[in-house]
Amino acid sequence: MNKSKTEHYKIAIVGAGIMGRLLAWRLLCDGHKITLFDKDPVEQGDAAAFTAAGMLTPFSEIETAESLIFEMGMQSLTLWPDYIKQWQANVGYQNTGSLIVAHGSDRADLRRFNQRLFSQQNLKPLIQHYQCVSLNAQQLQQKDPELAERFDSATFLANEAWLSPTKVMAVLAEKLQQQNIQWHSNCFIQSLSGNKVNTSSQSYSFDKVFDCRGIGAKSDWSTLRAVRGEIIKLYAPEVSIKHLVRLMHPRYRLYLVPQPEHHYLIGATQLETESCAAITVRSCLELLSAAYSLHSGFAEANLIDSRVNVRPALNDNLPKVLTKNSLIRINGLFRHGFLLAPAIAEEISYWLQHNKTNKFATLFCEDK
Ligand SMILES: Cc1cc2nc3c(=O)[nH]c(=O)nc-3n(C[C@H](O)[C@H](O)[C@H](O)COP(=O)(O)OP(=O)(O)OC[C@H]3O[C@@H](n4cnc5c(N)ncnc54)[C@H](O)[C@@H]3O)c2cc1C
Structure with missing residues (x-):
């Protein structure tokens, strides 16, 4: 036509x-x-x-995703606030940034991520503009004090966002x-x-x-193909983490997404199966122990929900x-x-x- x-x-x-x-x-x-x-x-x-989980985190994705994801993600990161303004609606949008952390044995992964992020010439202007920086223990203490109890450094990606x-x-x-x-x-x-x-x-x-x-x-x-993802929701009155957190982990890149009133989403597994059966004990243990390794206050948290679905993926x-x-x-x-x-x-x-x-x-x- x-x-x-x-x-x-x-x-x-x-x-x-x-x-x-x-x-x-x-x-x-x-x-x-x-x-x-x-x-x-x-x-x-x-x-x-x-x-x-609603994460809008193009810089964090640099670790595993192609540059197309980063470039499109950067465009979306600027489009979302525009759309939300037009809708005049509360969609739980937060853009206070992500913190990337690693425990001792996974620190090499964090160093590799930093190298990838900070050494690419074409990213330098964006990194400056979006204030992506490495934090030492003192800076982390100021940024998110409760995380500083378990970690002595982090990478901060200001402006990364999430929504509901x-x-x-x-x-x-x-x-x-x-x-x-x-x-x-x-x-x-x-x-x-x-x-x-x-x-x-x-x-x-x-x-x-x-x-x-x-x-x-x-x-x-x-x-x-279908790629299974499992996610859990915790109510943790003893935890007050303010930023989206990514934890370097040998099997998945685990994340914690803060939600209102001490609720946290912890995700997500990535498994090559189209099964949408309920979350497995293994995945649940991995997600929960990752949460506990971020903050001891998760020991007393209530597990209030778990969700499973498949992501549509091409080769x-x-x-x-x-x-x-x-x-x-x-x-x-x-x-x-x-x-x-x-x-x-x-x-x-x-x-x-x-x-x-x-x-x-x-x-x-x-x-x-
Ligand atoms: C655990 C988990 C965490 C995730 N976290 C994030 C995140 O933090 N950030 C992010 O950007 N993405 C995230 N994703 C990925 C995101 O959810 C998917 O990329 C996205 O939903 C895919 O969008 P879609 O519209 O293509 O498909 P879908 O959202 O799956 O929608 C497809 C729709 O098509 C309908 N449909 C299917 N077949 C038919 C039919 N024959 N007739 C009529 N209707 C039909 C379905 O009912 C459905 O409503 C996550 C996914 C999972 C599983």
């Missing part, structure tokens, strides 16, 4: 996880007519987005519904093409179809936008759905308007 730049499309978005909801909102802002489909209710469901995924999902639902978009919830999509979205009993027609089904798209994307653990005429599949957000979704949504908005990519051409791939 040959549409001019200013024309607006009739668009279907299949999958109302973080990618689907954010894209729906962003394209609605551009004036497109949006219909959203999801197999689950609006308020809850299988979306990995409902399980996520469940609040973001709820606010996006509210904003979308206020705009009267058509939202087909509890609606399992059996098949889709560039112009059609099909349930078992009905077929809907569109100008363009976006497939944002996460792991639900596996049958149509053979290299998509290289990078996101992809696969286009085939009017069918656009967005997937492979892996561990980074909240970190990347704003940058991807902006890129798609530009691409629809200008018929060419903007900043992240490598994200796109044509399905021939």
Whole structure:
């Protein structure tokens, strides 16, 4: 279909996880007519987005992720506050930064991370701008006194942020519904093409179809795989850690995300299986002992929740936008759905308007 730049499309978005909801909102802002489909209710469901910890930490990701994740993550880090301002809503956004710490045996990993972070010439201006620094014992004591009881150094990544995924999902639902978009919830999509979205009993027609089904798209994307993640929530009245904390660990990069009133998320495992069975004893022990190794006050904490889900990942653990005429599949957000979704949504908005990519051409791939 040959549409001019200013024309607006009739668009279907299949999958109302973080990618689907954010894209729906962003394209609605551009004036497109949006219909959203999801197999689950609006308020809850299988979306990995409902399980996520909500970390927006591009510098921390440098250790294991490709530069594309860092670059898109940096863009999202500036987009989130803009979006939240437009929504005028509380999504639990905090940007007081991350502290990276390591126990004795894992200190070499922290040194390697610092080397990677501080030695890259192209990162130097950003590192200065975002005030990423190594802290000695005294500086750590000033920054987060309770962490200084167990650690004598840390790397501080100011401005790294986190938010509440469940609040973001709820606010996006509210904003979308206020705009009267058509939202087909509890609606399992059996098949889709560039112009059609099909349930078992009905077929809907569109100008363009976006497939944002996460792991639900596996049958149509053979290299998509599930990576299990387990996370626990603790109530720890004896602990007052103020920053997001990453702990170097031989098996996972463990993190602690502070939530209001002495609640903490501790995550996350990363296991190559599509099982969503309840958290294992082994994982629970690892996460709990990591928490206790950060702060002895976690000994008296209450374990109030555990969550398990799978992250949708591709071979290289990078996101992809696969286009085939009017069918656009967005997937492979892996561990980074909240970190990347704003940058991807902006890129798609530009691409629809200008018929060419903007900043992240490598994200796109044509399905021939
Ligand atoms: C334990 C854990 C911690 C995480 N922490 C973070 C974090 O701190 N920061 C971060 O950025 N990311 C994090 N993530 C990753 C993030 O959750 C994912 O990258 C993100 O949710 C993927 O977004 P998505 O929209 O592609 O898929 P999803 O969020 O999984 O949404 C897919 C949607 O498609 C729907 N669907 C599927 N099949 C169909 C069908 N046939 N018909 C209709 N609807 C369908 C599903 O119901 C679902 O609503 C974490 C993930 C896990 C598991």
